[in-house]
Amino acid sequence: MTNVDALAQRIQLAWGADSQPASLLQAADQAFAELVGHTLFTVTRVLPGRREIERLYSTCQSVYPVGGRKPMEHNAYADSVHAEKRPFLARTPTEFRHLFPDHETMTSLGIGSVINLPVVYDGAVLGTVNLHHLEWVYEDKDLEPAMMLARQITPAMLDTSRPSMTAL
Structure with a gap:
């Protein structure tokens, strides 16, 4: 089993935990940090009408709060991506x-590289996983394993009946 497979399984195990989607998104946060x-x-998830996105999870609530929306x-x-x-x-x-x-806010936080990963189900982009780091940290070789993990959060995107979540 590869590291990516083990990380994907760890996220999948969170599917059955209480406190969804927080449990699932926290497991994904940890897995991406390791990967x-x-x-x-x-x-973020795409809202009905596909004109706005809403933040479901954030590790920086003070700047990028959960529930925040943007066009x-x-x-x-x-x-x-879309x-x-x-x-x-x-x-x-x-x-x-x-x-x-x-972009100015991003760079003020020291963000220099970005990966945005679409979460796709039934032919539609439901939302994105957004990774940010220092300049030149991310490379093309990171995309496929990161996409494998991003696919594991599909249940959180499909469940619109529960409130947005924050990192603890």
């Missing part, structure tokens, strides 16, 4: 500055 690392980890962007990032259902990778702030309106 590729992160200084900020958020999970869906229409740019190269959105094309990759239209083409592919991960987005930016290795430096120069690569994401023109795509994210909050």
